[in-house]
Structure formats: C-alpha cells, structure tokens
Amino acid sequence: MEYKCPCCGGGINFDSGIQKMKCPYCDTEFEMETLQSFDNELRTDGDEDLTWNKATNAQWMEGELDGLKTYGCQSCGAEIVADETLGASKCPYCDSPIVMKAQFAGDLKPDYVIPFKLDKKAATDKLKEHLSNKKLLPKIFKDQNHIDEVKGVYVPFWLFDADANARIRYRATKVRHWSDSQYMYKETSYYAVMRGGNISFNTIPVDGSSKMADDLMESIEPFNFQEAVPFQSAYLAGYLADRYDVDSDASIGRANDRVRKSTEVAFARTVEGYSTVIPETTNIRLSNGKVRYALYPVWILNTSWNGEKYTFAMNGQTGKFVGNLPADKSLAVKYFFKTLGILGVAFTAIARLLFMFI
C-alpha cells in the first residue's frame, strides 16, 4: 500500500539507506507514524451534508389578505404588493408609475417582519451625509431634485438557521531564523492541524427578490432579528412590499458559502502558535436546519445620471446607508497631478537637505 506525500502528493517509498520514509519526487523525509496519522486523516475527511429543512409556513388567516393589492409596473414588470390605500406611486426599481393590478392572493405568508424603525426624513438625511465629503463625486449629483424620491420597501428574505458540525484540516507552519558567520538560515516546519466541533447560526438572510441586487442587500446588513415580530399585514400600510421570486432552494447556495467561510475562520482562530494557518479541506454537516420567510425594511432610492442608473439603499432598522457613486474623471485627474506635483517637489527638497548632512 502506498502512502501519499503530504508535501507534493507523490507516492512515498521506504529508503533503506536512511531507514526512513522518503518521497522520490520532492526528497522530503518522514517518520512512519507521521504518514500513518496523515493517511488516517485523509480517510476520515468525510462527506458533507448541507441540506436544510424547510419550515412549514403558516397559512393566511381569514381576512388578512383583504386590504392587500398587487401593483404592476408597466415599464420593468415588477410586481409590488401594497395596501389598497396606496395612491399613485412610482416603481421602486425604475421610477415609472405603477398601477393596481389585482387583489393580492396566494404566495407564502411571511413568518416575520421587522417594522420600519427609521422614517423618510432619516433616510434623506443619511443620503445627504453619504454624498458629502466625497472628493471625486461630480458636483451636480447633489442636485436637490432626486433626494425626495425615497421609497420604503419591505424586501423578502429567506432566513437560514442551522447547527453546523465541522471538520477542518489546516496546513500550518512554524518558521525559525538564525545565522552563523557565513550563512542566514530559515527553517520551515510543516504541521497538519485538525479542528472539529460545532457552531450554530441564526437567521442568515438571503435576498429572495431577483430585482433587488443581492450585494446591495448584503451591504446594508446586519439586520437585528430581535426586533422582528410575527407578520401582520397592517405593517405594510404606507409602504411597498416586494414579492419573492427566488425560491428558498435557490438561495441555499449563498447561505452555505457564508456558513462555510465563517466556520473556517472561527476554527482557524483556535489554532495558535503558528506563523501561517491555511485551510486545506473543510467538511460541514448541517443539522436542525430551518428556513423561514421574512420581510425586512429597506429605504430605496433610484437615480439616473449621465445615462447610468444608481441605486441607494438604507437599512430601515439600523440606518446603514450604501450605494456606489460615480466619479468625476476630470476631478480625479486634477487631484492626481496636484498630489504628484506637490509631493515630487517636496521629496526633491528633502533629498537636497539630507544630502548636506550625510
């Protein structure tokens, strides 16, 4: 039976000259026990299990759906759910007018909602703050007109809970330096580090609306689930709600990626005393997985400028404001040459001064 070399992956032989195991490809020597232990680890790396259980969602009660209507946007095809008292309004995605289409029916009832904590004024203030003090922002962007058109939207999220059982194998190194009269030496020792354990996650949110950019929604995280309440349609009054069009199954991938990364980092933190620690294989098994459906509050602002569309979002619970801004190229050039000129002259002067003293 052949053992695999932990350094280069080749097959290892017993070298009778040195009475040790030696890899003919990379010339590294190993003790027999080391190879047996490593081989054990490779065998027991195990399979992953990243499935989630879907919660059974509650059914709508009598009369709950009465006040809710579906509105459609002629321009981009978005479907918004809102209170029937919502007057003429604009689509939160493309700013075109929306019209009431039909009585809202069907769909899953959301399990939870985090009600809006911050009002429209807070949103506009935050926007002003976001636009201030950005040196490369074109002046004209701060035009007063756009600032009023901020919309409060309840965005659908899938919330994932699970207990994760993880087995991670890391490759770690310890480095030692020393020197004698002729040479400088660097010794690198390689170790296999195993960590196994449990870690639980609650309410990891994944955007359930294809219209709402996922990275935009992830940027305004975190949402504090402690303030979530069981859903009641009354909360929707005055706000728009988006319908989910991404199935929970489709959102699983994103949740899994985040679970895996967090687990790797959390366990890597328990590895101490090494110069470098790099994960080699990660295996995660999920249990008690639960998926729930919730509506989270987000203030949305759409703007077009110079032919490009810009979307800003603010977390309606915490106030975190995000949104990519355009750059004024000519300002950038100006700053670049200003910095270059001033520093260039400054350094030359310093060099001249230093030259007199060395």
Add this chain to the structure above:
Amino acid sequence: MKKIYSWIIMALLICTFSISALAAGDSPRVVDDADLLSSSEEKELANKLDKISEKHQVDVVVVTVDDIGSSSVRDYADDYYDYNGYGYGSEYDGVLLLINMSGRDWYISTCGYGIKAFTDFGIDYIGNQITPELGDGKYAKAFDEFADLADTFIQSAKDGKPIRSKKDLPKGPFPWLKAICGSFLIALLIAIIRILCLFGELKSVRKQERADYYTKEGSMHVTDRREFFLYRKVDRTKKPESSGSGSSTHVSSSGRTHGGGGGKF
C-alpha cells in the same frame, strides 16, 4: 652685535633651504623621459604636484619612461623612488606614478604615509580612473587627474578617513537628475494610491463573505483538536561581503617597505 645677527640669519636661511632640499630631494616631481608631455604641460603638472606635496608634506611624483629593461614594474618604481631621494620625513612619505611605454604599464608605488593614504582599493580606483585617458593618449589629462585624486586621498587620510572602499569615496555634486526622478517616482506611487483611495470612497456596495454576525453566542465548541508534525525544510542564503580593503605591502631592494599596485593601459 651685528655679527651675531648675521650669523643667526645665515643659520636660519641654511635651515630653511636644507629642509626644502630634504623634502624635494634632488629630483623634480615630474620626470618625463618618455616625452609624453609638452614643456608647458610638464611645467603645469610640476607646479601642481609641488603645491600638493608641500601642502600635505607627502611627495606626489609622476615618472614616465620608454623602457624598464628586465626589472619588474614594481621593483623599478620602488627603486626609482628610493634611490632618487623622494619622500618627506623619516618614513619617506610619498607616492609615485610610473608609466612604462614599452610594456604599456602603469604602476603606483607608495611609501610611509603614502601606504596609509593609498589602500589597494584606492590604487585600483585611481587606476580605473586614469586608464581610459592613458589608453587614448591624453597623458596630460591623466596625470592631472592623478594629481587631483592623490590630493583628495591624502586629505581624506589626514582627516582620519582613508579611502578603503566604495562608500569612502567623496560624494561629488548633488545628483539633481537622479533626485528629481526618484522623488517623482515615489510621488507617483503615492498619488496613485491616493487616487485609488478616493475612488474607493465612492464604493460601498460589497458582498458579505461570512455570517459572523449571525453566529449564535456561545454555540461554538471545539470537540476535536489534533496537530502533528509533517516535515521540515531549511533554506540558507549566503551573507553579503562588507568592510573594504587595507593596503598590502612588500619590502623593496633598498630595505624600505612599499605599498602599491598597477595595471596595463
């Protein structure tokens, strides 16, 4: 009274003359047997060498010959120096540059304080500086350069910093071009970084790679914790050389100790 006065003045005059005689020796500081210099060039060079030698009290001599017969360049130079009375003081402080046209040799012989002022590195350096001119036939220029370098080297040694390696060489004028290029290069780097930061200010939308916020407090338990050693590698790099050279010496036929070095042109 008057008689004593004149005796004293005589004595003083004799002393001054003998001192300069001892110093200058019987031979001039430029001996152009190979006739490489015009008479005006010879006179100019002689004046310069006299000035330098007297300033430092170290003889700086230039000798050119057509042929040195069967002796080695080293012996010829050392012997020429010793048997022609060059050198100040009891140690015969001085340095001599010999040019032998038949072999196209140059050789620098040092004695006394000259050994200290002109290290092997220093002699090598001077050789490198004058060889191009010697090769081109610009002898006056080469010897003039030799004189200036000798002046600098002796001065450095007198200041307590004999020239032993590259870093001891005198600085030269401020390198404006290099300084400006270097400064603007660094400024360019910083300007690029600054502009990238300003662009970065505008971006706030990014994916969340992790779910750290959503980790349940206290839910993390490490149940399995194992580490074992795999293998080890050792790299070594040779240390760079430093310090610099001293002066190697030998004893010439006259019994005196000389330093020196030479080459071809």
